[in-house]
Amino acid sequence: MKKPFLVMLTLFVIIVVVVGGGVGTYLYLKHNPAQAKPAQALTPAEAEALQFTLPQMTTNLKAQGLIQFTLTLQADDKSTAHELAQMQNQIQDSVNLIMRTFSSNQLRTVSGYDQLKAALLKKVNQMLSTGHVTKVYLSQMLVQ
Numbered sequence: 001m002k003k004p005f006l007v008m009l010t011l012f013v014i015i016v017v018v019v020g021g022g023v024g025t026y027l028y029l030k031h032n033p034a035q036a037k038p039a040q041a042l043t044p045a046e047a048e049a050l051q052f053t054l055p056q057m058t059t060n061l062k063a064q065g066l067i068q069f070t071l072t073l074q075a076d077d078k079s080t081a082h083e084l085a086q087m088q089n090q091i092q093d094s095v096n097l098i099m100r101t102f103s104s105n106q107l108r109t110v111s112g113y114d115q116l117k118a119a120l121l122k123k124v125n126q127m128l129s130t131g132h133v134t135k136v137y138l139s140q141m142l143v144q
Contacts, residue, residue, distance in 0.1 A: 050075045052084040056140065059096050065104030066144045071095060072137040073124060080131030087127060094123050107143045 053072040061067055075081035098119050106112030117136045125132045
């Protein structure tokens with residue numbers, strides 16, 4: 001007599017746990033902003049409209065060497081692109097400081113190049129009060 005009761009009670013508890021977990025997961029995913037749908041990819045024209053290009057710069061590198069480059073920042077929206085334009089001098093100063101922490105040998109490797117782009121992205125995003133930069137493009141780069 002006790003055995004059927006324990007089996008039913010166990011099944012009831014299992015069903016409550018599974019349903020509760022499902023409901024909890026649904027609510028978490030529904031209200032978690034990190035799980036939001038990814039933004040649609042920009043068309044080339046839209047991406048170009050959100051880019052901010054700094055004038056060509058030449059900077060000393062760590063130890064010995066020079067780098068000459070053009071830096072383009074991809075903003076997430078128009079207000080961020082406008083903020084980048086307003087902060088051009090501060091951004092150039094920060095970029096120069098970051099460049100001086102890299103050696104010419106580092107920048108000749110893929111990993112060094114990727115580290116530089118990541119450092120630039122992080123620094124510029126720290127400087128922005130709203131929005132963020134999604135990509136950093138280094139063009140016309142010459143390392144000596």
